[in-house]
Amino acid sequence: MRYAILADIHSNLAAFQAVLAAIEAEGGFDEIWCLGDVVGYGPEPHACIELLRDYKHVCVAGNHDWAAVGNIDVSDFNPDAARACRWTAQQLNAQDIDYLLNLPEKLVLGDFTLVHGSPRYPIWEYLLSASDACDNFGYFDTNFCLVGHSHVSSVFVQDKFGNCFNVGTADEIKLASQGNRLIINPGGIGQPRDGDARASYMIYDSNAQMMYHYRVHYDITTTQKKMAEYKLPSFLIRRLSYGY
Ligand code: ZN
Numbered sequence: 491m492r493y494a495i496l497a498d499i500h501s502n503l504a505a506f507q508a509v510l511a512a513i514e515a516e517g518g519f520d521e522i523w524c525l526g527d528v529v530g531y532g533p534e535p536h537a538c539i540e541l542l543r544d545y546k547h548v549c550v551a552g553n554h555d556w557a558a559v560g561n562i563d564v565s566d567f568n569p570d571a572a573r574a575c576r577w578t579a580q581q582l583n584a585q586d587i588d589y590l591l592n593l594p595e596k597l598v599l600g601d602f603t604l605v606h607g608s609p610r611y612p613i614w615e616y617l618l619s620a621s622d623a624c625d626n627f628g629y630f631d632t633n634f635c636l637v638g639h640s641h642v643s644s645v646f647v648q649d650k651f652g653n654c655f656n657v658g659t660a661d662e663i664k665l666a667s668q669g670n671r672l673i674i675n676p677g678g679i680g681q682p683r684d685g686d687a688r689a690s691y692m693i694y695d696s697n698a699q700m701m702y703h704y705r706v707h708y709d710i711t712t713t714q715k716k717m718a719e720y721k722l723p724s725f726l727i728r729r730l731s732y733g734y
Contacts, residue, residue: 492517495676495692495701497525497606497638499542500554501532501578502680502730505689506541508708509679516704519693522547523599525638525676526606529590530554530571531726532680533716535578539586551593552606552638553613558582559590562613570723577722601665603630607639609673616640623673624654634665634672641678643690643703647671659684663701674701681726687733 494513499506513519522545529535535558542549554571556562558578567575582590595612597604608615608622609629617623617637623646626635643659650669663674677690684690688705695702710730717727 491521491696492519493694493696494519494522495525495636495674495694496522496679497676497691498527498552498641498678498680499524499529499532499538500527500678500680501529501535501538502689502708502713503532503534503537503541504710504712505680505708506538508706509689509691510541512704512706513691513693516693520546522549523602523604523636523694524549525604525636526550526552526593527554527638527680528552529558529578529582531574531722532713533720533722535581536583536586538680539582539589543589548597548599548604549593550597550604550606551590551595551613554578555590555593556613559587561591566614570725574722574726577720598632601633603632603635605635605637608637609635617644617646617673617675618642620646620654620656623656624648626673627654627671634674637673637675638678640675641681641683641690642675643677643684643692644675646673659703661703663703665699665701676703677705681730682733683729685733687731 564572605612627648648671676692
């Protein structure tokens with residue numbers, strides 16, 4: 491089975507479509523594992539939810555998903571994110587709201603735990619450094635944990651002696667290796683933040699027990715034009731060009 495590991499779509503339909511097309515061109519997938527923040531920031535929240543729901547998929551809740559439906563407070567958001575969040579809330583229909591409200595905080599699928607932020611604090615915590623990640627290996631029972639939220643592709647390893655380190659990102663990740671446990675972030679689709687503007691995602695091949703990391707170009711200006719049309723914050727529009 492091939493699983494598309496997708497995080498932080500963030501209402502960026504052009505990026506989401508480009509990722510799906512790229513995966514189709516490379517042999518397709520059986521199911522999407524979505525790591526939250528389907529909405530927020532970008533111009534097409536409803537269309538992104540609808541497109542995701544066209545596919546066999548599972549999805550966990552992100553902070554933007556729950557903020558858009560009032561399940562958590564936007565007071566912790568920066569002003570641009572809060573403004574985009576309030577705009578997002580107005581674009582959702584009753585089914586969208588119901589869908590987002592019912593997303594779980596955490597899913598356990600075989601050897602994988604799926605959360606948006608971290609296993610310790612699934613909605614809010616960012617895993618950016620080895621020290622953040624090290625503490626978190628104690629908060630899930632499976633060998634592997636998939637996270638999003640930082641919009642930066644990364645791999646954290648805990649070896650069989652309990653040592654923990656950040657191996658950065660990798661094009662290919664061998665899952666069953668020397669008793670290592672892994673926390674893996676596929677990077678963000680709709681608003682990458684690692685200095686590369688291309689959408690970032692991974693494929694999990696369960697037969698090979700491998701994860702593969704990909705970047706794909708999408709038409710950034712299409713998304714930016716729509717954001718400008720809806721008067722979304724200019725910083726959120728500009729940052730897409732640079733991937734920060
Ligand atoms: Zn996000």
